[in-house]
Amino acid sequence: MKHITVLKFSLPCILWLAGSAAMAQQHQHGSGTMSSSLPAASPYAGQQAREIKALSAAQTQDLLAGKGMELAKAAELNGYPGPMHTLELAQPLELSAQQKQHTEALLARHKAEARALGEQLVQAERELDAAFAARRIDAATLAGYTQRIGQLQAALRASHLRTHLQQTEFLTSEQVSRYAQLRGYTASADSSPSPSPSPSPSPSHQR
Structure with a gap:
């Protein structure tokens, strides 16, 4: 129990x-x-420490230096050479002295214009960033900032694309084709496979 x-x-x-x-x-x-x-965590984490939130340090430096930043791809990849790479390929392109002189002058003018526009664009982005940081922005002022930034971005891209148009005018069609080959955009004639040899005629068809 x-x-x-x-x-x-x-x-x-x-x-x-x-x-x-x-x-x-x-x-x-x-x-x-x-x-x-x-x-x-947001992929933006850490970017809050940037001086200009919308631009990395590398992007800021590229704009101030007048670098291409892939803004001329529409021209470059559709058969319109740029002056910088044309000068780099001057020997295989067999540039004449006059072509080289025109290309150097074009590149100098373009770099000066791109640097000036890049500097203005960086400053416009800095002002927009400061307005948000200081909480002194509304819809009206925002429209003004973004309109200014948009105009500068358009002008900068147009400068890069226009330079490719002008550079192409200095080159022959053969040089333009050779440029595309040297840049790896088209197959080189030297690298194309050679045609297969024709088969030898059979003894019954030989005379």
Whole structure:
């Protein structure tokens, strides 16, 4: 009888312990689910320390230096050479002295224009950033800032594309084709596979 009484009191204890363990496990599982569902950090994290939030340090330097920044791709990849690479390839392109002189002058003019526009664009982005940082911007002033930035971006890209147009006028069609080959845009005639030799006629067809 005593043995049976012990079992009667032990069974509720066992059930209570099992239930407590299950609840604890469920709580841990739920906590893990909540922590894993938290959103990932923004890809912008760290960029809040930039001097100009919309521009990286490299982009700022490229604008101030008048670099291409892929703004002339529409021209470059459609058969309109640029002056900088034309000068780099002057020897294989067999540029004449006059062509080289025109190309050097064009590049100098373009670089001066691109640097000036790049400097204005960096300043416009700096002013927009400062207005947001100081909480002194509204819809009207925002429109003015973005309109100015858009105009400068358009002018800068037009400068790069226009330079490619002008450069192409200095070159012959053969030089333009050779430029594309040297830049890797088209297959070189030297690298094209040679035609297979014609099969020798069979003895029955030989005379």
